[in-house]
Amino acid sequence: MTETQRLYERAKEPVSQCMIRRLLLPSVYWDAPWPTPDRQVDLLVVDRAGVGDVHIVEIKRRAADAIKAIPQVMAIPAQYKWIAFYADTLDRKTESAIAKRKMLFPDKGPGCVGVIAIERTTGSAMEARILVPAERFPGSYDEELQLFSATHKPDISFE
Amino acid sequence: MESVDRAKMLHHRSRSDGFLQAMRVLAVNLEAHGNAVALLAVHAAISLGDAVMLACTGRRSKDQDHLAAVDALRRLCASRGIDPAGLNHLSWLVARKTVFAYGDKRLDLNDDVRRAQLNVERFATWAYKHFKEIARAERSHD
Numbered sequence: 317m318t319e320t321q322r323l324y325e326r327a328k329e330p331v332s333q334c335m336i337r338r339l340l341l342p343s344v345y346w347d348a349p350w351p352t353p354d355r356q357v358d359l360l361v362v363d364r365a366g367v368g369d370v371h372i373v374e375i376k377r378r379a380a381d382a383i384k385a386i387p388q389v390m391a392i393p394a395q396y397k398w399i400a401f402y403a404d405t406l407d408r409k410t411e412s413a414i415a416k417r418k419m420l421f422p423d424k425g426p427g428c429v430g431v432i433a434i435e436r437t438t439g440s441a442m443e444a445r446i447l448v449p450a451e452r453f454p455g456s457y458d459e460e461l462q463l464f465s466a467t468h469k470p471d472i473s474f475e
Numbered sequence: 476m477e478s479v480d481r482a483k484m485l486h487h488r489s490r491s492d493g494f495l496q497a498m499r500v501l502a503v504n505l506e507a508h509g510n511a512v513a514l515l516a517v518h519a520a521i522s523l524g525d526a527v528m529l530a531c532t533g534r535r536s537k538d539q540d541h542l543a544a545v546d547a548l549r550r551l552c553a554s555r556g557i558d559p560a561g562l563n564h565l566s567w568l569v570a571r572k573t574v575f576a577y578g579d580k581r582l583d584l585n586d587d588v589r590r591a592q593l594n595v596e597r598f599a600t601w602a603y604k605h606f607k608e609i610a611r612a613e614r615s616h617d
């Protein structure tokens with residue numbers, strides 16, 4: 317595994333903990349085939365014990381790559397959509413683009429892609445924090461969730 | 476669900492959410508905030524139970540004895556063919572409300588406080604899974 321791949325894998329835990337702090341007893345699935353078996357999201361987080369709102373997170377090592385992925389993230393069905401990246405890769409241009417927020421909004425309708433930064437704290441520990449909170453996109457995914465939860469076990473849950 | 480019932484349900488669920496979130500914030504320092512954590516767990520569970528009753532029946536128990544609310548939820552489960560196992564967590568919390576709020580005894584961090592946290596998390600998880608109408612309604616504070 318390359319260092320970049322390892323950092324990508326290690327990011328899943330702090331980002332999951334960040335979502336757990338924000339939501340209420342969510343079920344967290346890593347590398348989840350969502351919405352169909354042929355597609356995959358880095359994190360699928362379902363609020364309220366796995367039956368509430370659907371959050372998806374796309375994790376990238378570099379901030380610029382996360383920004384580039386926003387159009388694909390927008391196309392994934394979920395009520396809340398997030399990108400996450402390592403804070404130490406944030407350059408001035410990307411930081412300014414995030415501050416302006418324009419690219420976080422869809423062309424039409426409600427919603428805003430949320431932004432999460434992963435920071436290295438003491439030693440090799442990591443912590444994720446929200447830079448821009450996601451806003452709700454339209455849609456209901458009850459049937460998709462029912463199918464998904466019948467065949468997948470969460471990596472983190474409160475049962 | 477009628478719109479009035481829905482509004483009331485969201486009010487009680489939002490209250491439960493607030494207690495639960497506050498419990499988690501305070502739980503970072505259990506030594507200092509153990510009493511508050513335990514009592515917030517009790518209130519979060521009671522409010523969520525009220526939200527379930529409002530969502531499903533349009534009514535909630537106003538009895539000062541919260542065990543009456545547990546009985547009402549047990550009857551609701553029976554009428555819907557739902558396994559009431561999750562109500563044991565609520566019963567545990569309700570039975571300790573007075574002790575947590577006014578008792579003379581110092582609370583034990585494991586037997587009282589951490590168990591209260593665990594019980595409210597398990598009760599809420601059970602409630603969301605069996606009464607999906609309270610989980611899927613849009614959050615009132617969004």
